[in-house]
Amino acid sequence: MKITTPMIDAFKAEASGRLGSGRVPESGQEVSPGGDSLKARVESLNFFYGKFQAIKNVSLPIAENKITALIGPSGCGKSTLLRCFNRMHDLIPDHKYGGRITLLPDGDNLIGPDVDPIAVRMRISMVFQKPNPFPKSIFENVAFGPRLRGISRKDELMAEVERCLRAAAIWDECKDRLTKNAYNLSGGQQQRLCIARSLASRPEMILFDEPTSALDPIATSRIEELMLELKSSVTIAVVTHNMQQAARVSDFTAFMYLGELAEFGPTQKIFMNPANKLTADYISGRFG
Amino acid sequence: MDLTPIQKRLLIRRKRADRVFVVLGAALAAFCLSVLVIMIAALIRDGASRFGWSFLTQFPSSDPPLAGAKSAFVGTILVMVVTAATAIPLGIMAGIFLEEYARKNWFTAIIEINIANLAGVPSIIWGLMALGLLVYHFGTGRSILTAGLTLGLLVLPIVIVATREAIRAIPQAIREASYACGATRLQTVRYHIVPYAMPGVLTGCIIAMSRAIGETAPLVTIGALTYVAYLPPAPLTDRPWLLGTLSELTFSEEDRTKPFGSASSPIGGLPTPAGQIEFDVRPDATGPSARTVVSVAASETLTPAALAQAIDDVPGVLTRFDDDGHLRIESELEEWFLISKDSTGLIDAMGMQRGGGKHGPLDWVTSGFTVVPIQMYDWVSRAEGLGFKPNAAAAGILLVTMTLAMNASAIYLRNRLRRSIRW
C-alpha cells in the first residue's frame, strides 16, 4: 500500500490535534495533552545528503524524561533523523538542514546556523550501534568529556567517573580495573561504558542509535533496563530495528517510511491499534 | 576418466613448466638475496682491518692507516638532526591536514598530485634545487643547515604517506565517539588521532631517516666537502680568532720569506698553546670552512710564501703576484677570512681583527661538514693504488650498520604495532 501525502497530512493533523492544543502550561513549559512536558519539537525538518533528500518534512514532539522510539524499515531515515539532534551530519561535507528542531525550554533551534554544534553535543549525547570505546583506559574513556569541559583535578574527575559508571550500572565490574584498557571488556560491558561516557557531560538528552543490535540477548536486556532507569533523569530517543524492543522500552513511537513520518503516537496505541495500515503491516512483519 | 596419450603428454609438459618456474623464481630470489649477503661480506672482508674504535675517532688524512671517519660520523648525526627537524613536523602536519581537515576540492587534489610527484624526483635533482635555491639564492651556504633542509624535503613524502596511512587506519567510529562527546576537531586530533597514529608515524619516520642517511648525490651537489678535518663547532666551545680578509694579505718580496713565527718562538711574547698553528679559510668566523690550510707543528716555521702556496689549493682563492711584485692572496668570491685557531700573537703581527668568545648553541648548523656516504665515495675514488680501499670498506660497514639498524627497528616497531591496537 502506498502512502500518499493527503494521508500523511490527515494523520499529522490528527496527531497535532492531540498534541497542539494542550492545557495552558503553568511554568511556561510546553505540554502535551497527556500532561507530559516537551523536551524538543521537530518542526518541518528536511535533510539532504547532497542532492538526495533523506528526511521529508518531518514534525514530531519529543517528550521530556520519556523514551521516544524511532522505528521503520532500512533506509527510512530514522538514523538520519536521530543524528540531526546532535549535529553529527556536520562531519560530512555535503549536507543541508531545513526546518527546525527546537530545544526546550530555551527555544533554540538545534540545527540553526548560528548554533554551535560543539555546544549542542555537550548537551545531547549519543550511544552508537557498535560499541566504540576509545582504546584507552576505562577511566580515561569516561573522563574525556569532563576534561573537555575543563575539569582537570584528579579528585573531581574521579568523582565524575564514578558517578557515570554507577549510573550506567557498570561500576562494580569496573572499579577494580579503571586503569585497564577498555578493549578488554565484553561487548555488553563496552556498550555500558559508552553509555557511562555519554552521561559524563550531564546531558539533557541521550540519543541511542540501535544500541543493542550488536549485542547478545542478555546484554541487550541489561541495556534496556538501563534505559528505563535513566529516563527519569534524561530524555531518550532510540532508533531500533527491533520492534519488541521498541514495545518494551519506549513511551512514544514514531514510525518512519521513506524519509517521512508515517505515524506517531503513544507506544501502546501504535502497537495495539495503529491508525495507518502501513504501520500495521510493518509491525506485524509483513515488510521491512 | 582416463586421458588420451596426447592429453597426458601435454599435461606433463604443462606441469613441468610449473615446476621449472618455481625453481626459477626461488633461484632468482635467492640470487638477489645472495648479492646482498656478498656485498656485506665484501665490505667486512675488505674493511675489517681498518674498522674499529680508532676509525671512528680519527679525522680523515692523506695517510690511509690514519684516515678515520670521525668528522663524517658526527656530520651524519648532525645532518640527521636537522633532517628530522624539517621532515617530521612538516610531514605529520601535512598528513593530518590531508586526512582530517581537507575537503575534496581542486586545491587538495593539486597538493596530493604534488606529493606523489615529489616522491619520484631523482635525488640529484634535489641537490640541484638546493644548490640554486638554498646555497646561492637564500645564502645558507654549504652547511649542515642546507644539507638537513634538502634531505628533509627529499624524505618528506615518506613521512606524509606514513602519517596518512596511520591516520586512515583509525576507524571512523572513534572519531564519531570523540565528536559526540563534544570535542572540537582540534581536540579530536590532539587527544585521539595523533596518539593512535603515533606508532605508525614513528615507523615511517624511521624509514625516512634511514633513507636520508644513505643519500649521497644531493649532498655532493650542494658542495659538501670531502676532506673535513674538524668537527662542527659544539655549543660553548671557544670560537677561533679571526685574522681578517684574505684580500688584505699582501706581502712584499722580502716579507714573503720572513717567517710569521713558529710554535716554538712565539710572537709578541704570547705563547701558542698546543704546539700547533692551524689555519682555516672561511667566509666568516663561524661559517663553513673550505679547508684546514696548514698546520704548523712545533718544529716548522711558517712564511707568507708557504702560507700562500698552501692556500692556493682552496677553491675560490687565488694567489698571484701583482704589478709591483707583491704576493697577493685574494678571493674572487665573497670575503674570505684566514682564521687561526690559537695564535693571538699572529693577530698582532698581522694587525688584524679579533674574534673569540664562545660558540652559540646553533653555530654548528651553519658549519661545513661531511657525511659518511660522501667520505666513503671520496675514499672509493681513491681506492685503487692509493690504498684507501680498507677505509672505504670500513666506511661502508659503518653506513650499512646504521642503515640496517634503523630498518630493523622500523620492522620491529611495525610488528609490535600489529599486536597492540587491534581496531
Place this chain on the structure above:
Amino acid sequence: MSNAGRSANSPGTNRSGHTPLKRGRLRWGEKVFETLLMLAAASSVLITVGIVAVLIVESMAFFEDASLREFLTGATWAPGFDPPAFGIRSLVSGTLVTTTVALFVAIPVGTIVAVWLSEYAKPKVRETVKPALELLSAIPTVVFGYFALLFVTPALQWLFARFGFSLPGFNMLSAGLVMGVMIVPYIASLSEDAMRSVPTALREGALAMGATKFQTAMKVVFPAALSGITAAYILGISRALGETMIVAIAAGQEAKFTFDPTEQAQTITAFIVQISGGDLPHESTGYRSIFAAGLTLMIMTLAFNVGGFLLRRRYKETY
C-alpha cells in the same frame, strides 16, 4: 585546561542552567591551527615550484651563453675545453645505456620473482623473502657503487679474459648490472602487490578449467595486474635514470657518445656530481651546464612517467 566550566567548550551557563547554544567565541585557536596545517601541506607545491624554477632559470642563463642547437645535436660534451663543447648526446647515451643494462636485469628478474612470490611461494616464505628484498633496496647506493667497482668489475674482467676480451676498469656494464640488482626489489615488490590484489575468483576460474598455476599466472593474473605492473616498471625506469652514485663510481667520468656497454662513459647524473664537487666558479657557463643537464634528466623522467601513465590507462582492467 582551565577549571570547570570555563573551557572553550562550555562558555558559562544560561538561565536553564545549561551552556548556551549560540556560538560564543569563534575558537581562534582552531582556525590558526588549521591554517598552519594547510600551509604545511601546501609547502609541497612550493617545493615543486622551487625545483622547476631553479632548473629553468639557471638553464636559461646557461643557454644565453651556449647554443641550444649544439646542446641538442652536438656529440661532444667537454665543458672544460677551450672553447667548451656542450653537446648533451654523450651524456644522454651514457644514461640510456646504463639504464637499459639495468632494466635487462631488473625487469625479467623482478617480474619472475614477483610472480613466484605472489602465486607460488608459501606465506611463510613470502613473509621472509619480501622484507629481505626490501632490505636490499635500503642499502645506500654508495655501497652498491663500491661493490660494482671493486668486486663486479674485477670479476667481469676475469670472466672476459677467459674468452680473450678485455674490460676497462670503468665500464657501463658493471654499473648497469649492479644498478639492475638494486632495482629488482622495487619492481618485484610493486608487481607482487599488483598481482596479489587480483581477486582470487579470477584465478579459481582458470584453475577450475584445468590450467596449471603457470598458465593461470601468465594468462590471467599477469594481464589483470598489468596496470600495476606497468607502474612498477616505470618506477624502475625512473629510478635507473636518476641513479647517481653507482654510475659515478663505476661507470667513469669521461663523457663519450657510445652504445657499447663495455666502454667507459658518463651519465647525466655523474656529470652533475663531478662538476658540483669541483672547482668551476659559480657564475660560469660550465657550472651552469649542470642545471641544463638536470633539466634534460627531468624531462626524460617526466616523459617516461607520462608515457607510463597513458599506458596504464590503456591496460587498466576493471573487475
